[in-house]
Amino acid sequence: MERFSIVRLATLKETSARVAEGAGERVIRAGGIDLLDRMKEGLEAPTELVELQSIGGEEGTALRGASEKDGGWRLGALVTLGQIAAMTDLPKAYRALQVAAGEAATPGIRNAATLGGNLLQRPRCWYFRHQDMVCLKKGGDMCYAQTGDHRYHAILGAGPSWIVHPSSTASPLLALDASVEIWDGKASTRTVPIADLFALPTVDPEREHTLSPGEILLSVQLPAPVADQRSAYATAKEKQSQDWPLAEASVRLSMRGGKMSQVRVALGHVAPIPWRAKEAEAILEGKTPSADLFVEAAKAATSPAKPLAGNAYKVPLTHGLLRQALHEATGLAEA
């Protein structure tokens, strides 16, 4: 890792200007978990880390706080995964997010990792993370994973890069219909559906999100739960301590009169972006929960999947996780 300095500024405006002026050399640091990993791995050598934590006043409070408004919730970008997992006043309807935040990484990392940083972290692809391997995502001319070892890579929506999006909070937030609030670095903020924060590699294989340098993610906004909303999140890992998910399934639905409606299914770690499975939603919408129906929906969710030679296992794995999430959300016993 090379030497760098830490810059602490008091306002969003100064912070954003500082980064925008020195794009590439200067970067925002939130919790720093991913950023410092990248620096230690020799992928990047920024000269300045511009601290988001130093922003004060109302701006700072908004970045660090969580609050309710009209039944919905606003989670500041600096709220940590640990804080999200431990919140007692969040509606049960958002359970998918709380479980996901609480199962990501390790207790120590969750205490430092911020929600904003979690959504904007770079992929874990082992070619990307290898200093000497300059793949498409690093400006090279090919994806090494496609022909190489891609056991952890995408089965859906992939190409020309086969990464999976690394964030564990992204798929539950997509299922929960969240939006993100973005400061443009000058005067205005815009709020966009979370799906619009992420971009497929077909748009730009070198980037995973749509923020420009100097733009700052301010908060994540959860809409007021729909009537009788339930949500669930399921994940599977090779290692139970400190590992990344192999796949994840998040579900949101409304259970009224024994029937499911407003069904949202989002999958994680199977595509370069958090993946909305509309095929599954269509099968479930308006139906009475049953184990067979869940199997059918799970199969539909992966029907567009195009696994590579070494990651086909993610298809049945995703089926299992989605079935689990559906059973949990609806309360239908598994056996």
Place this chain on the structure above:
Amino acid sequence: MATNKTPIKVGFAGALTTVKTELPEGEPVPWDADSKLVHVGKKVPRIDGHLKVSGKAKYTYDIHLPGMLWAAVLRCPHPAAKVVSVDVGPALKEPGVKAAIALAKAGDTLKFAGQDVAAVAAERPDQAHAALAAIAVKYKKLGYSVDVVSAAHPKAPVVHEGAVGERRTEGHVGEGGGGTLQGNVRPLPPSVRGDVDKAMAKAKPELTHAAVYTVPVQTHSALETHGLLVRWDGADRMTVWASTQSIFSVRDEMAATFGLDKDKVRVVTEFLGGGFGAKFGASAPGSGLGYIAGELAKQAKAPVKLMCTRADEHVCTGNRPDAIQQVKLAAKGKALLAIDVTSHGTAGVGTGAGVGRNAFGIYTKCPNVRVTSYDVFTNGGPGTAMRAPGHPQGAFAIELALDELAAKMGVDPLELRIDHDEHPLRVKQFERGGETFGWARKRAESAKMRAGNARIRHGYGVAASLWGDFGRASAAVATVSVKPNATIEVKNGVQDIGTGIVTVLAQVAAEVFRRPLSTVTVKYGDSEFGPSVGSGGSQTTSSVTPAIRNAAEQAKTQLTARAAELLGVGSAEEVTWDDEGTAHGGGKSMTFAQVCKKIEGEAIVATASRARTYGTAPMAFPGAPLPQIAGVQFAEVTVDTWTGVVRVPHVLALHDCGRIMNELTVRSQINGGVILGTSYALMEQRVMDNDFGRMLNPNLDCYKILGAEDTPAIDIELFDVYTGANSTGAAGIGEPATIPTAAAIACAVFDAIGAPVRSLPLTPNRVLAALGAYEAKEPPLPDHLRA
């Protein structure tokens, strides 16, 4: 003092016998089943425990000397390349750089990604690493193979031209020496009993089993990486702080490398952050660390510290070779008729990819056995000894194959094992473990879950261990002093790799004098403290404790002679010591302190070593006159059939290791062995990319090692064995404790889902394939690897 043919009570509870043993000259009567010991065998906490948990313990990594420089090594990025040119000149102009050396020269062939190319020393570690980029190297890339299947192909690029030098360490015991190299394939000496081919030909096809089992390369991944700090103390003398499990190999290597007298090289290892077999020299198996640090220090005229990066640690400091094992078994009725194992594995550019003695040495009632291992050279970092070299690999294949055969035979796997094992204690461990574990009841439950198609299935498996007491004669020389202030000092240059050997040495001295442990100090971890053994082959306790006891007994003899004088009795024979350490004779008594006060001069000092091994109870190791160490482990798994995730909630480990010297440290070793084995079973694997010929996971993120949440509840049952083999009766446990774990877990997964997962690690992709959840496209075993 011992006489010719001394009676010694040996064996284990329920099977004790008295044997008449001819003891070596000067050997005290060994502690046997009748010895009543007060310190040895007790649960004594580590005497250095508080230093470790408080952070006061200084590891090599923590040593900083004034004016010290930091080294960094430039490593070859290609799996095979010819060096066209190397120029370290530009690096010398980089900020902070004080020395730079080339480690490869034009014309050299580099054989794996990670091999040494050049090195620098600079004032700060970041400067050293940054300066590597300035070194100008031109390579001509060559053809390579990084996996066994392609390297073994007759047309594969050849890794080693001509004969291959054996690199063996104290961690490798027994086995070794290879046959003629053909391409990249070289046979190791086979182990043969009976006539396997004839037996196979006669067997009924429905009572045979043939399948292929694979295990990955595992890296040692010690928490403290390899490294050392070298300080020249003048032109012909140096002090070396090294993260090593063999202080004296470091000394010898540095002396040989720099043409110094051995006694002018001092090596210090006070604390060591793990070794597991890979830290036997000043250098790592795949990197000349000793030369690099010493030469840079010489050129820069300053102490130089060189610690491997985590990535280096994975690629050039050793590993446990992988194996592709073809196992063929045959039975007749309820009897095993034949075991035939053919294994191809790679230790990269190194040697020693055999699969150990499990298949040959445990189920010895099977009349026909043949185990043939082949080293397949690949363009990967060299393998080296790793905690029970070969054995976990071999155990996995034979034990899972036996369970598959047992299913065809309609025999309970535990019974099959009991029926074919001749080691009396291991049989007892199987039986006892079966009861404690609730084997019969649990296996019935798992069968029911299987039949009921439950999502979460439980499964139960059992596997066995086999190791030897490889304690070495004469290698360790211990000094024991008794001082006028009634304290006892034990001195030996052994390193404590983490086993707690230092505590055990103190216990042995305390035992001989019957003095409180607090009056004993141990000086260790320094070559100045007298020759000792490397911590490998599970031989440290067995090699060093007898030397300590023998020296202590001699010091006590001298002290007794002094007591006789003081008590005014004619001979030492008339003096007796009681359990409080008080001397009695001629109707008078003197406390230990009173006798010590009258010691003439500085201290009573005695020096002694360990005698040759002179017993083999309860059963000899296959093919060698030394005691065999047994051990059995039972594992419980859960398998989530929806996700393929395997978890291991419980392991029951039943072990023996001669006399239990300290129950706490023995348990700690077994815990570590089970954890390592579970990690091997569930997640560890080096992943090589074929297109780059490089490791994809040289970190601790994607190279996964068992974490707290993955660790099973470990129950341990210990069996004291009186081997009659040395003066303390100690044997070893570090290695036997890890041999059967992965095998037992794999057998349990087979029990849980009714389908074998024949490759480690048992990751969800493999489990889901075994469950038939998707069609896995595993290529068949190519012809060139078939037996």
